[in-house]
Amino acid sequence: MTQFIEPRTRRSQAPSPSPLVRTVDLAKAFGPTQALRSCSFELLPGEVHAVIGENGSGKSTLVKVLSGVHRPDRGAVLLPDGGDRSPRSPRAANEAGIVPVFQEVLFVGPRSVLQNIWVGTDPIWRARLSRREKQARATALLDELLGEAPPLDTPVEELSLSDRQACAIVRALVRQPRVLILDEATSALDVATRDRLFAIVSRLAREGAGVIFISHRMDEIEKIGDRITVMRSGQTVATVERGEASMRELVNLMTGTDHLAAEVVGQRDREEIGGVALKARGLCLRPDAVPFDVDVRAGELVGVAGLEGHGQDAFLHALRGAGAVAGEIRVVTAGGERVVRSVKAALDSGIAYVPRERGAEALFPSMSIRANFAASTLLEDASVGLLSQRRTERRFRTWVDRLGIKLGRSRDNIDTLSGGNQQKVVLARALAAHPKVLLLNDPTRGVDIGAKQDIYALLSSLAAQGLAVVMLSTEVDEQVELMDRVLVFREYELFAELPRADASPDALVHAFFGRVQEAR
Amino acid sequence: MIATAETEVGSGVRRVVHAATTLQRDYPVAQMLALAALFAVGAATIDGFTSVFSIRAMLILSSLLGISALGQTVCLLIGGIDVSIAGWVLAGATVTATLLGGTGTRWATWQVFLVLAAGSILIGGLIGLLCYRFNVPALVVTLASGAMIQGGILAWSPSGNGIPPHWLAEATSPASRTFGLGMPPVVFIWALIALGAYVVLQRSVVGPWVQATGSNPRAARLALLPTHWVWAGAFALSALAATTAGVLLSGFAAGGDASIGTPYLWNGLTAVLIGGTAFGSHGDYTRTVIGSLFVVVLSQVMTGYGLGYADQNILFGALIVLIVSLYRRDRRLRDRI
Numbered sequence: 001m002t003q004f005i006e007p008r009t010r011r012s013q014a015p016s017p018s019p020l021v022r023t024v025d026l027a028k029a030f031g032p033t034q035a036l037r038s039c040s041f042e043l044l045p046g047e048v049h050a051v052i053g054e055n056g057s058g059k060s061t062l063v064k065v066l067s068g069v070h071r072p073d074r075g076a077v078l079l080p081d082g083g084d085r086s087p088r089s090p091r092a093a094n095e096a097g098i099v100p101v102f103q104e105v106l107f108v109g110p111r112s113v114l115q116n117i118w119v120g121t122d123p124i125w126r127a128r129l130s131r132r133e134k135q136a137r138a139t140a141l142l143d144e145l146l147g148e149a150p151p152l153d154t155p156v157e158e159l160s161l162s163d164r165q166a167c168a169i170v171r172a173l174v175r176q177p178r179v180l181i182l183d184e185a186t187s188a189l190d191v192a193t194r195d196r197l198f199a200i201v202s203r204l205a206r207e208g209a210g211v212i213f214i215s216h217r218m219d220e221i222e223k224i225g226d227r228i229t230v231m232r233s234g235q236t237v238a239t240v241e242r243g244e245a246s247m248r249e250l251v252n253l254m255t256g257t258d259h260l261a262a263e264v265v266g267q268r269d270r271e272e273i274g275g276v277a278l279k280a281r282g283l284c285l286r287p288d289a290v291p292f293d294v295d296v297r298a299g300e301l302v303g304v305a306g307l308e309g310h311g312q313d314a315f316l317h318a319l320r321g322a323g324a325v326a327g328e329i330r331v332v333t334a335g336g337e338r339v340v341r342s343v344k345a346a347l348d349s350g351i352a353y354v355p356r357e358r359g360a361e362a363l364f365p366s367m368s369i370r371a372n373f374a375a376s377t378l379l380e381d382a383s384v385g386l387l388s389q390r391r392t393e394r395r396f397r398t399w400v401d402r403l404g405i406k407l408g409r410s411r412d413n414i415d416t417l418s419g420g421n422q423q424k425v426v427l428a429r430a431l432a433a434h435p436k437v438l439l440l441n442d443p444t445r446g447v448d449i450g451a452k453q454d455i456y457a458l459l460s461s462l463a464a465q466g467l468a469v470v471m472l473s474t475e476v477d478e479q480v481e482l483m484d485r486v487l488v489f490r491e492y493e494l495f496a497e498l499p500r501a502d503a504s505p506d507a508l509v510h511a512f513f514g515r516v517q518e519a520r
Numbered sequence: 521m522i523a524t525a526e527t528e529v530g531s532g533v534r535r536v537v538h539a540a541t542t543l544q545r546d547y548p549v550a551q552m553l554a555l556a557a558l559f560a561v562g563a564a565t566i567d568g569f570t571s572v573f574s575i576r577a578m579l580i581l582s583s584l585l586g587i588s589a590l591g592q593t594v595c596l597l598i599g600g601i602d603v604s605i606a607g608w609v610l611a612g613a614t615v616t617a618t619l620l621g622g623t624g625t626r627w628a629t630w631q632v633f634l635v636l637a638a639g640s641i642l643i644g645g646l647i648g649l650l651c652y653r654f655n656v657p658a659l660v661v662t663l664a665s666g667a668m669i670q671g672g673i674l675a676w677s678p679s680g681n682g683i684p685p686h687w688l689a690e691a692t693s694p695a696s697r698t699f700g701l702g703m704p705p706v707v708f709i710w711a712l713i714a715l716g717a718y719v720v721l722q723r724s725v726v727g728p729w730v731q732a733t734g735s736n737p738r739a740a741r742l743a744l745l746p747t748h749w750v751w752a753g754a755f756a757l758s759a760l761a762a763t764t765a766g767v768l769l770s771g772f773a774a775g776g777d778a779s780i781g782t783p784y785l786w787n788g789l790t791a792v793l794i795g796g797t798a799f800g801s802h803g804d805y806t807r808t809v810i811g812s813l814f815v816v817v818l819s820q821v822m823t824g825y826g827l828g829y830a831d832q833n834i835l836f837g838a839l840i841v842l843i844v845s846l847y848r849r850d851r852r853l854r855d856r857i
Contacts, residue, residue: 030538347744355742362742364735366801367728375732376743378725385724429743 017045018080020179020210021066021098026075027234028061030416035061036072037234043179043210048201050213050225053254054448056406056418058234059214060103063183066212067100068093097178101169101185103419103446104359109157113149114138116156117171141170145196161357162190162308169197180204181212184419186220187446190308190474191512198224216448217475218247230254251449273484274298276332277468278319278351278437283327285314286492291327294487294494296437296468301459303483303503304472307512311492312472313356316439319470320353321346331437350436354426354443356472362426363414370396370410373425377432399428404454420451427455431462438462440471444478456482476505490514548796548807555814558821566824576694576704578816583710584692584772586812588765589788590717591644591758593808596792598734598750599800600651600658602758604666605788607673608640609781612766613773614673621683621770629685636763643669644759645752652751662755674778688771706768710809713761717805727804730754734800790836791815794843 019042026039036058043049053059064070066077068087077086079096087093093100107116117138122128129137135152142149145166156164165188172180180201186194201211201224215221221228222242229239230253238245238253245253278296289311296302304312318324321340329340331349340346346353355361364372374381374392381391396410403424407417414422427443444452459469459482473479479486486503488496488511496511543549562569588609595602615636619627647665651658690696691705698705721727732740733750740747765784773780795811797803815836822832 344744353742355739360736360738362739364732364739366735367731371728371731375728375740375745378728382725385726386719387723387725387728 019044019078020080022078023062023066024076024078026062026065026072026077028058028065028070028072028074034234036065036075039075039231039234039236041229041236041239043212045208045210046205047226048205048211048213048224050215050221050228051231052214052216052218052221052228052250053231054420054450056421057231057254057448059231060183060419061234062231063100063102063181063212063214066093066098066179067181068098094175097176098181099172099175099177099179100181100183101165101172103184103187106168107156107164110155112153113142113156113159113167114152116167117174119171121175137174138170141173142166144200145170145173146193147196160309161188162193165189166193173200177204177209179210179212181214183212183214184216184446186215186217187474192307194220216446216452218250218449219477221250222247254449273300274466278470279330279332279337280319281328281330283315283318283329284325285311285318287325289325289492292494296470298436298466298468299463300468301463301482301484302468302470303479303486304470304489305474305476305479305486305508305512306489306495308474311489313441314492315487315489315494316353316441316470316472319346319437320351320439347433350434351439352430352433352435352437353439354430354441356441356445358419358423358426358446362429363422365413365415367414368411369407369414369417369425372414373399373410373429373432376429380432395432396428399432403428403458404451420447423447424451424454427458435467437468437470440469442472442474444473444475452478476508479503479508480505488512545802548810551794551796551807551810551814555810555817558814558817562817562821562824566821569820569824572702573694574820576702576707578813578820579707580692580694580704580772581819582809582812582816583706584765584769585784585787585791585816586710586809587713587768588762588784589791589808589812590713590761590805591754591756592788593717593792593795593797593803593805594721594730594754595658595758596734596797596799597730597801597803598754599737600648600751600754601789601799602662602755602762603659603785604647604662604669605758605762606781606785607666607669608644608759608762609766609769609784610778611640611669611673612636612763612768613770613780614677614766616688616767616770617684618677620685620688633767636767637760640759640763641756645756647759648752648755649748651755652748658755670778670781684770688768690771692768692772706772709768714805714809721804722806726750726753731802786833787815787819787836788812790840793840 022042024040026036027034028036039058039062041049041051041062051059051062061070065072065086068090071088072086087096087098108119111119114135118129118134127134138152139149146163150159150163156167159167165185169182169185182197182201186197189197198220201213205211205226213221213224225242227239227241228245228250230237230250232254240250274297276295277298280292280294282291282293284291304315306312314324318327319329321329321343329346330337331340331346331351333349338345338349340349340351359365364375367375370389370392373396377395378387378392381388381395393410399405400407400410405417405421405424405428407421414425417425423443423446427440430438444455447455459471463469471483473482480503483503484500486498486508487494488498488508490496490512495514498507498511568574588605592602592605616632619632620629643665647658647661650656651661691709693704696704698708701708721730729740729745729747729750732743732745733747737747762781762784766781769780769784791811791814792803792808793811794814795803795807795809797807818835818839819832822835827835
């Protein structure tokens, strides 16, 4: 059993500055689920304080308490200027200088970039700032974050996922936060934007603000966190200075196990890769792009990588029958080959797809966990159109066990689950359709290391049973550790195809930036 | 200096609140209690409120309202709305009264019903497909189509004259019985419809399809649910149900006039909302049944207290605002993003 470590305080020798925010023994329950048990945490001025923990460890609940979305059942949120209780609303938190950016990319799609950035800042009858001033501030921050600001009148729904998240971050920055909370906010960003965000975070810290930084990417934590607080089962179990604990020790604190992803997937017998399951012929993802061919074999894990917006998404959509500029997708069956001409035909041919944006594209928020699982495969549980809840429950239970989904009751609402467990439900939904080819669009985005291990282990086991997996991932380590082969896209073309032996992080990053000699 | 304060709330109270909230989410408990309380007020303060005739009359009115609101329930569940209901009620009542009640008509009853059913399903389904395929707000399309249906019916039969057949009047008369049982046939028809709706929406594959389509249309499309058929089916059902209510209403009201359908649009919407069905979210027809009973009982109580049509409308409007603000208290946009 893991021994909990008492939170250590920083700079015990020198007098500490007053914290910007401090929580004392916070507790919060949602029905039978105790999301926070005892959370004590402080953020100092000029500090980037990383908070890590598995999905369901209470990080997001802590953020929501700090940002006024939830009220705690017990405990205190202490603010330096007379604030003596947790913010009563998001607006109150904003007024106290606490501004969050959440993992789910939240935006009003049809509204412009400028409107999204300044939404909710003005009272009804007058504007606090002139339109010109708003444009100037938004442009300056977007330039700083994106390198070049998109046109401010562009509807946000037309931007890439990364740029949409950048707008959400700028929305927080224009409010000039004293406490900026980045709750998995980097998971949707491309590498370059993420690095620029880190520069902005450093600038804010130099100016005296505090940043609470939540991420499941340990490299990000190591890079930016001054201190790291580890949460587990709703409790803060340790606070350490940067460099004070190794990655393995941090994983151990979070999960109680020190197995890293590479060890989970390392033992798969790669000799078992079978015959071709899916063929793409003359695939063209953009009118001016060079067509290419790709084969995916049964039992193979194929990674799809590249800089954000270079055609990886379009490639996956083409494979699932949603159309490409030119080319053909064929599924190899026992009787020959079947051409996939539509999304429906793809599903009928055994191609399942897990979308990228969990909230916007996969979850049904007003429905139960079980109903979310069964949505695509209801007919399996029906006789003469009538559903058998028992049959659905039985099917679901097998996936709960196999994926290690942590839940209360299957009839509880899907939003009672943590992000990682929601993602497992979405994955279970796709797998319940018994696919031969599984297309995954960044399935581990915002998923903690423990849940990732579960997903890696499952994919390895499914591949060993003959499932062909094509997985878009924005994490280089994941590509290197998990995949049998990595397809790197650049300018909507297949730029490089790296077998496992050649897929080092360096080779991949070189390929991202079009360096042919190193990549090929 | 840091000030301190602790937020302590008894966990027992929270557990009770959570249990009550969960119960209310799964079952329309508050609505049933409100209906019982309202009925008790009427019974205690209005003479003859609980007489057999009065109860039968309330059940007949609830049946007509409930049947007309069947499709509206499904339309709201998928995130749409149907404001053409008044037109369909008028069409059902006028066509029935004119073709079956006129002198020298050459139409058989089954022919009239077949034409009404086929016409309403076809046009309603097309409206649903149009809204879905071209992403046009259902409010706009059904407002336009409702106006066209009303206009077309009035042009075809300006006076809306004709006396419906006797058997139809019998089916909706408070004095009539069904197979010796002390309720008019329309109440049993409604009960059968409610049972069918329960089976389809809560026990068949259609229910989750409907709910998923309303809950997250994009996710429903990506999960390859038949979202276009769900939209077509919802609006076809709405048209068919409102037309059926119109047919029955022609018997109850002994004919049809130009404004016969209007109360069924707004009172039906009130019944659905009071029942607890939310736009693009959770709900079911059982809730609408309770909502229909509530609206009719409230209307009778208000009539008993001497409130006129105008006063009743004001109260219904206020009630909708109150109910919607209680059920659907989403956080403000600035707080949500």
